[in-house]
Amino acid sequence: xxxxxxxxxxxxxxxxxxxxxxxxxxxxxxxxxxxxxxxxxxxxxxxxxxxxxxxxxxxxxxxxxxxxxxxxxxxxxxxxxxxxxxxxxxxxxxxxxxxxxxxxxxxxxxxxxxxxxxxxxxxxxxxxxxxxxxxxxxxxxxxxxxxxxxxxxxxxxxxxxxxxxx
Amino acid sequence: xxxxxxxxxxxxxxxxxxxxxxxxxxxxxxxxxxxxxxxxxxxxxxxxxxxxxxxxxxxxxxxxxxxxxxxxxxxxxxxxxxxxxxxxxxxxxxxxxxxxxxxxx
Numbered sequence: 001x002x003x004x005x006x007x008x009x010x011x012x013x014x015x016x017x018x019x020x021x022x023x024x025x026x027x028x029x030x031x032x033x034x035x036x037x038x039x040x041x042x043x044x045x046x047x048x049x050x051x052x053x054x055x056x057x058x059x060x061x062x063x064x065x066x067x068x069x070x071x072x073x074x075x076x077x078x079x080x081x082x083x084x085x086x087x088x089x090x091x092x093x094x095x096x097x098x099x100x101x102x103x104x105x106x107x108x109x110x111x112x113x114x115x116x117x118x119x120x121x122x123x124x125x126x127x128x129x130x131x132x133x134x135x136x137x138x139x140x141x142x143x144x145x146x147x148x149x150x151x152x153x154x155x156x157x158x159x160x161x162x163x164x165x166x
Numbered sequence: 167x168x169x170x171x172x173x174x175x176x177x178x179x180x181x182x183x184x185x186x187x188x189x190x191x192x193x194x195x196x197x198x199x200x201x202x203x204x205x206x207x208x209x210x211x212x213x214x215x216x217x218x219x220x221x222x223x224x225x226x227x228x229x230x231x232x233x234x235x236x237x238x239x240x241x242x243x244x245x246x247x248x249x250x251x252x253x254x255x256x257x258x259x260x261x262x263x264x265x266x267x268x269x270x271x
Contacts, residue, residue, distance in 0.1 A: 017231055083211040086203055087184060090191035099200050099264050122245035122252075125206040128199065130252045140252065140262060142195075142203040 003054045004045060011041045067162050074158065079124055086125040086142060099140065101130070102147045106137050107160045117159040121150060174222035181215030188212055197263040198255055202248055209244035213237070 015037045021029060048054050089096055108114045118129040118137055126146035131138040141147030184207050191204025217237045224230045 014235075017228065017235075020228060079210050083184065083207055086191070086207055087187045087211075090187055090194060090204060090207075095194060097195070097200065099197070099262060101262060101264065118249060119242070119245040122206070122248050123210060123241065125203050125210060128202045128206070128252050129249055130199075130256045132249070132253075138256075140199045140202070142200055 004049060007048065007054055008041060008045045011044060012038065015041050065162070071158055071162055075120055075123070078155070082124045082126045082146065085146075089143065097142050098144045099142055100144060100147050101138060101140055102151060103136050103138050104150050104153070105156065106132070106135060107153075107156055108163060109160075110163055113159060113163045116162065117156060120155055120159060170222050174219045177215045177219030177222065181212050181217075181219060184208070184215065185212035198260060199252065199262040202252055206244075206248065209240065209248075213240050213244075 019033065019037060021034060021037070024034070045054070106114050106117055108117055114132060114137075118132045121127050121129045121137065121139055124146075126142045127150055128140045129137050130140050139147065139150055141150065188204050188206075188208035191207060192201050195201045195204050214237060217233050217240075221230045221233045224233065
């Protein structure tokens with residue numbers, strides 16, 4: 001039930017933004033459009049519920065915590081640093097790269113946690129998660145340094161912390 | 167010109183620089199897997215800086231909110247797509263070109 005309500009409110013908020021409607025007491029408000037929005041959003045949630053998509057994966061409310069908010073700036077800074085490093089290597093006439101495949105452990109307990117970790121690896125230039133398994137992720141790294149940065153497990157621990165203590 | 171305009175232009179030019187760099191990477195890097203990293207630059211800093219620069223142009227408006235959502239969706243879909251491509255290549259048996267010391271090549 002918690003997931004259905006969260007999904008409905010999220011979709012309703014998104015729909016309101018896309019439609020450009022103002023608040024009911026504003027100038028650009030159109031009751032007919034607003035009612036259709038409320039109904040169509042409800043229809044989408046109903047369809048998603050019928051398809052059994054509304055669960056901890058379809059609406060991951062468990063990730064909307066303060067820890068996630070703290071994780072985003074850290075990840076953004078890692079991405080900026082990695083971008084500059086990879087860009088420098090691409091523009092270097094000698095092309096100083098050392099591609100390698102490594103296997104790192106993924107300590108997340110949930111599937112969504114592993115997805116966040118694998119996507120964080122891929123989002124950081126220089127490393128791409130190639131094969132995601134139960135407890136390990138195979139990573140292709142552009143340089144040995146990039147691979148070693150993943151192997152330290154710093155990002156792994158931070159993502160595991162996002163899952164909370166369950 | 168207002169200082170916001172300067173900042174916005176700096177971000178747009180920076181984003182364009184990373185997009186071009188990523189494209190050069192696509193051409194220069196040796197194999198399929200290495201080229202994914204070049205594309206990763208375009209997805210993250212390239213698109214990111216351009217979108218933030220555009221947000222500064224739009225100011226506090228609905229357009230900025232929509233640009234923020236575009237950035238959010240890019241940051242979720244692009245690594246997912248990259249992983250799907252890389253995973254498929256590996257499962258189909260494409261071997262990565264490995265080795266090469268930094269400084270050689």
